[in-house]
């Protein structure tokens with residue numbers, strides 16, 4: 001448990017260096033196969049350049065802080081994490097970015113970013129060839145997290161790769177472990193950037 005906290009904290013600081021989490025933005029979580037109903041999520045408002053293992057706290061599947069953490073504020077976007085774990089029970093880790101290219105891609109007034117023919121598409125689990133097309137859904141941003149969690153539930157069929165964009169906000173990606181969640185976010189962000197640069 002302490003090891004994964006340290007590993008994820010290292011990733012969080014590295015992502016800050018990439019410019020993916022300006023001004024305390026982004027949030028992260030993981031859970032364990034042994035105790036899947038407890039989510040370790042980043043506390044709200046932490047500067048991600050300084051993030052450490054101590055900045056995680058535990059919540060239940062409804063996003064409520066466990067007694068040991070009462071009075072500490074979990075990420076404002078905790079309900080997104082709760083809903084994704086509910087919709088994809090095998091998933092154990094969720095990562096989020098506020099990258100520039102995710103935001104730029106989301107500004108085109110379309111329901112998804114279509115990505116075709118790139119070798120790095122194989123970074124998404126299950127994709128074996130570049131000769132494919134994926135749609136990464138774009139959902140409208142909102143501060144109403146219960147409403148957004150409902151959107152995710154309604155639109156689950158569109159989540160054909162483990163990532164989506166919140167419009168003018170950023171990317172969420174997830175996986176069965178930290179390695180996979182990280183690979184999925186990095187795949188999505190690389191593709192958003194290269195695709196943006198080619199088409200604009």
Ligand SMILES: CSC[C@@H](O)[C@@H](O)C(=O)COP(=O)(O)O
Nearest residue numbers: 023024025026027044045075076
């Ligand atoms: C600095 S604004 C970013 C927030 O509104 C939010 O989108 C975010 O990603 C971080 O919120 P947090 O509550 O710190 O987890």
Ligand SMILES: [Zn+2]
Nearest residue numbers: 025026077170
């Ligand atoms: Zn965010």
